[in-house]
Amino acid sequence: MDNDRIDEVTGLDADSLREEIEKALRGWDADYLEIRIDETSATRILYRGHELEEIGRSRSFGGNVRALYRGGWGFVSFNDPNDLRRRVEQAVSQARFVGSERSHLAEVEPVVDIVPLEVGKDPRQVPLARKKELLDEYNALIWSTPGISSSNIFYSDAHKRVVFASSEGSYVQQERIDVSLRIGATARRDGDVQQASVSLGALNDFSFVETLHDEVQRVARRAVELLDAPYVRPGVYPVVLDPILAGVFCHEAFGHLSEADHIYENERLRELMVLGRRFGQPILNIVDGAAVPGLRGSYRYDDEGVPAQKTYLIREGVLVGRLHSRETAAKMGERPTGNARALDYRFPPIVRMTNTYIEPGDATFEQLIADIKEGVYACNWYGGTTSMEMFTFSAGEAYMIRRGQVTELLRPVKLTGNVFETLMNIDGIGRDLAFNQGGGCGKAGQMPLPVSNGSPHIRIRQCVVGER
Amino acid sequence: MLEAIIELALRRGAQEAEAFYSEVEETPVLFEANRLKQLNARQVSGVALRVIAGGRLGAASSSRRGDVEGLVEMALESAPYGPEARFHFPAADSYPSVQTYDPQVESFSLDDMVHLGQGLIDAVRREEPELVCDASVRRAVHRVVGINSNGGRFEYRRTVFSLGVHGTLVRGTDMLFVGDGQASCQAIRDGATVVQEVVRQILWARRTAVVRTGEMPVVFTAQGVAGALVGPLATAFSGRLAHQGQSPLAGRLGEPLYDQRFSLWDDPTLPYRTGSRICDDEGVASRRLPLVDGGVVAHFLYDLQTAGLAGAEPTGHGSRGPGGQVGISPSCLVFAEGELNLEDLVREVRDGLVVEQLMGAGQGNVLGGDFSGNVLLGYKIEGGEVVGRVKDTVVAGNVHRLLAEALLALGRGRWVGGSLYVPPIAFARLSVAAKG
Numbered sequence: 001m002d003n004d005r006i007d008e009v010t011g012l013d014a015d016s017l018r019e020e021i022e023k024a025l026r027g028w029d030a031d032y033l034e035i036r037i038d039e040t041s042a043t044r045i046l047y048r049g050h051e052l053e054e055i056g057r058s059r060s061f062g063g064n065v066r067a068l069y070r071g072g073w074g075f076v077s078f079n080d081p082n083d084l085r086r087r088v089e090q091a092v093s094q095a096r097f098v099g100s101e102r103s104h105l106a107e108v109e110p111v112v113d114i115v116p117l118e119v120g121k122d123p124r125q126v127p128l129a130r131k132k133e134l135l136d137e138y139n140a141l142i143w144s145t146p147g148i149s150s151s152n153i154f155y156s157d158a159h160k161r162v163v164f165a166s167s168e169g170s171y172v173q174q175e176r177i178d179v180s181l182r183i184g185a186t187a188r189r190d191g192d193v194q195q196a197s198v199s200l201g202a203l204n205d206f207s208f209v210e211t212l213h214d215e216v217q218r219v220a221r222r223a224v225e226l227l228d229a230p231y232v233r234p235g236v237y238p239v240v241l242d243p244i245l246a247g248v249f250c251h252e253a254f255g256h257l258s259e260a261d262h263i264y265e266n267e268r269l270r271e272l273m274v275l276g277r278r279f280g281q282p283i284l285n286i287v288d289g290a291a292v293p294g295l296r297g298s299y300r301y302d303d304e305g306v307p308a309q310k311t312y313l314i315r316e317g318v319l320v321g322r323l324h325s326r327e328t329a330a331k332m333g334e335r336p337t338g339n340a341r342a343l344d345y346r347f348p349p350i351v352r353m354t355n356t357y358i359e360p361g362d363a364t365f366e367q368l369i370a371d372i373k374e375g376v377y378a379c380n381w382y383g384g385t386t387s388m389e390m391f392t393f394s395a396g397e398a399y400m401i402r403r404g405q406v407t408e409l410l411r412p413v414k415l416t417g418n419v420f421e422t423l424m425n426i427d428g429i430g431r432d433l434a435f436n437q438g439g440g441c442g443k444a445g446q447m448p449l450p451v452s453n454g455s456p457h458i459r460i461r462q463c464v465v466g467e468r
Numbered sequence: 469m470l471e472a473i474i475e476l477a478l479r480r481g482a483q484e485a486e487a488f489y490s491e492v493e494e495t496p497v498l499f500e501a502n503r504l505k506q507l508n509a510r511q512v513s514g515v516a517l518r519v520i521a522g523g524r525l526g527a528a529s530s531s532r533r534g535d536v537e538g539l540v541e542m543a544l545e546s547a548p549y550g551p552e553a554r555f556h557f558p559a560a561d562s563y564p565s566v567q568t569y570d571p572q573v574e575s576f577s578l579d580d581m582v583h584l585g586q587g588l589i590d591a592v593r594r595e596e597p598e599l600v601c602d603a604s605v606r607r608a609v610h611r612v613v614g615i616n617s618n619g620g621r622f623e624y625r626r627t628v629f630s631l632g633v634h635g636t637l638v639r640g641t642d643m644l645f646v647g648d649g650q651a652s653c654q655a656i657r658d659g660a661t662v663v664q665e666v667v668r669q670i671l672w673a674r675r676t677a678v679v680r681t682g683e684m685p686v687v688f689t690a691q692g693v694a695g696a697l698v699g700p701l702a703t704a705f706s707g708r709l710a711h712q713g714q715s716p717l718a719g720r721l722g723e724p725l726y727d728q729r730f731s732l733w734d735d736p737t738l739p740y741r742t743g744s745r746i747c748d749d750e751g752v753a754s755r756r757l758p759l760v761d762g763g764v765v766a767h768f769l770y771d772l773q774t775a776g777l778a779g780a781e782p783t784g785h786g787s788r789g790p791g792g793q794v795g796i797s798p799s800c801l802v803f804a805e806g807e808l809n810l811e812d813l814v815r816e817v818r819d820g821l822v823v824e825q826l827m828g829a830g831q832g833n834v835l836g837g838d839f840s841g842n843v844l845l846g847y848k849i850e851g852g853e854v855v856g857r858v859k860d861t862v863v864a865g866n867v868h869r870l871l872a873e874a875l876l877a878l879g880r881g882r883w884v885g886g887s888l889y890v891p892p893i894a895f896a897r898l899s900v901a902a903k904g
Contacts, residue, residue, distance in 0.1 A: 009532050039532075044791060045549075049712055055550045056527035057542035058791045059535070062512065073506040079513055079531050094507035097578065132549045150714060186714070193714075193836050234901065265501030266600045268638035346512055385828045389643040390860075392828035392842050414828070416842055416862060420641050466840075466862060466901065 042158035062345035072098025104330035110169035120205030147224035149188035194226035199438025243434035246455035260328035290354035297354035343446035357454035361429030428459030516792025529792030554776025557616035573627035599635035651886030677848035677856030685820035707770035736799035742886025750786035806878035840864035860903035
């Protein structure tokens with residue numbers, strides 16, 4: 001079973017493994033050393049069209065050593081657990097090759113902890129036959145909708161166990177199970193193709209996968225309805241975003257700017273992102289934190305062994321914090337926030353978001369749209385990118401707002417603009433905070449990292465809206 | 469070990485089995501904020517197993533060493549639920565000889581890599597000292613072995629050497645991003661062409677300019693073509709999407725859908741390109757495959773299963789994903805080119821826009837060939853000259869329609885990344901929306 005996997009690969013029980021790792025870390029001339037070992041066991045199922053196209057299981061085992069010497073880093077990753085000391089030696093010699101200045105690493109209290117897995121419905125206990133049966137039902141539901149020309153479903157679950165140890169005496173073992181499901185429907189009439197989809201996910205719990213029949217039907221119907229929907233007239237509108245799209249906006253447009261590794265070595269960006277600077281109206285509060293429990297981006301310790309926290313990025317419209325690794329925190333003279341994360345053993349930890357959200361305000365949805373004469377209600381996420389300064393997002397679903405009422409369905413729209421102007425233009429925040437757990441975040445080739453983002457409904461005074 | 473896996477799979481009830489081993493040893497030298505920051509060594513390997521059992525396909529992959537039992541168990545467990553296999557694993561075949569290995573990559577010294585990377589940063593910053601640059605220089609050796617129960621066997625090595633530099637210039641809330649990179653199976657001793665590209669971007673972006681909303685001639689630089697147009701174009705040649713009727717080219721083989729100056733082919737036999745190989749990841753021999761020949765749609769790309777479904781010849785485009793799963797993807801895409809260089813195209817166009825980097829390009833109806841996005845890096849053309857960088861500008865179009873109806877001229881091509889040969893392309897008209 002999964003509980004003794006590491007032992008199975010290395011031939012060591014938990015205590016001997018710890019001893020082996022701690023022995024390998026001792027006696028080197030380096031400022032800091034760490035070893036991380038992870039193992040994963042995963043299932044993936046993919047449908048395209050009527051048929052299941054691919055089903056497979058996989059497992060992996062790998063580890064890495066990271067060394068710091070006078071500001072220079074060495075990093076060695078491997079599958080073969082034998083001869084850890086030689087790997088450490090290699091990482092140390094790399095770091096010594098690079099290092100020429102001074103190491104900066106924020107002080108943290110070493111932790112020793114074995115974090116138990118708290119699981120709801122465990123996907124490892126759900127037979128493949130049951131998983132396929134559910135997905136077959138959803139696929140059949142999509143195809144039972146008249147006008148559908150194609151479907152796609154991607155399901156995956158992955159159990160992961162990670163052991164982390166540092167030369168400062170930390171030793172942490174953590175486990176998690178990521179479950180994610182994306183369901184899409186395509187409708188086609190003549191040359192016109194329209195798509196609708198939903199992306200969902202959960203940490204340590206399969207149950208959401210079992211109750212999606214209504215949701216799937218809605219997705220399929222929407223794809224067909226879009227064939228008859230009009231295009232938006234491109235222009236500048238007041239825009240209301242639903243919690244999913246607002247959450248993605250918060251992650252993409254502001255979250256990435258808050259990652260200190262973009263900032264810490266760039267004088268100009270440090271000036272732009274100086275704490276105390278106003279980024280929004282006093283109603284705006286943005287938070288990131290893995291300590292918020294039970295979400296895709298939740299954990300107890302990050303991949304440097306730093307305890308998870310809840311970090312205010314914007315409080316009452318003012319920049320008050322940012323996301324750090326131990327190195328960026330030390331270099332900027334700020335406190336580490338527990339945001340150093342690695343996709344898996346092949347990568348070193350870098351500054352990442354966890355659960356990023358806009359805190360709820362006090363407006364009802366009706367109040368947000370009440371005084372909009374002509375605007376756009378944009379929902380659901382289809383895609384989005386940011387260059388830090390500019391953003392563009394596609395909404396999976398959009399409606400016109402006329403005289404304070406949500407009216408006709410539109411073809412998918414694209415929102416674009418300047419990040420800083422748009423944050424300032426958020427002038428209404430709802431009370432209905434909800435989280436989107438279906439996304440995966442990509443940065444520096446590490447993708448998809450489990451994160452969640454959330455928001456209540458928000459209103460943006462004006463935003464450029466175009467056809468997608 | 470691969471033989472043992474196949475043997476066990478057959479013994480446990482598989483009718484056919486295929487094992488695929490891949491291994492990479494990579495050494496990236498990474499620079500951050502203008503100086504050397506990190507040295508990595510990545511040694512990663514894994515085995516993927518596919519079985520046909522009860523006529524159905526099961527799959528598994530593992531990076532645990534010696535995981536014979538686990539692989540066979542997982543693959544056979546999934547097979548009863550898998551798709552019906554529409555092919556047999558290919559028997560022994562003879563493969564073309566393709567150059568993919570250069571010993572000089574393996575022996576390239578760390579000192580030389582550091583020197584090369586720092587050289588890129590210094591050269592670029594001579595042109596613009598305020599630029600904050602990240603750079604990387606990487607060398608890697610890949611080894612691939614595949615065998616199957618029908619006697620098929622292939623094995624090859626590939627070296628990859630790559631370098632790149634990206635710079636950011638921040639002024640207030642204004643941000644400029646420039647950058648370029650290069651990759652090959654051969655050692656690259658000199659970053660001059662990368663530097664030349666980035667310096668051109670810096671010079672062209674030095675001043676700002678404003679374009680008006682409307683239709684206008686647009687030049688895509690080679691990087692612009694690679695970033696904005698190749699994705700939606702190449703998607704249409706997927707044999708799977710064609711078979712499912714989702715590609716706009718479905719059922720149109722042999723039709724002259726594009727301007728006759730436009731040709732496109734996939735060629736995994738080219739020497740020392742990073743997508744080159746003797747055969748694909750399923751053991752189907754490599755060959756040059758025309759996709760568009762003088763404007764006429766010539767072929768789609770297939771893996772074994774899709775070829776079986778569509779009743780087509782496999783073309784050797786089965787490609788393994790990170791979990792060992794097989795998908796369809798091109799190897800080395802090559803565009804037909806013209807005589808003119810980028811500056812000539814700008815002169816030719818007289819007034820319009822140059823697109824170098826597009827943000828959010830993959831968000832529209834990519835299947836249908838649509839692209840649209842914010843111009844992250846682009847320039848205004850006035851009187852046949854670039855007069856400055858544009859901001860707050862959005863372009864949108866359809867790559868199939870552009871190549872059919874609006875092709876003005878193809879420029880002289882270059883390799884963007886290691887496996888994509890594209891020219892800059894001038895189009896007569898494209899819809900452009902600008903603020904103000």
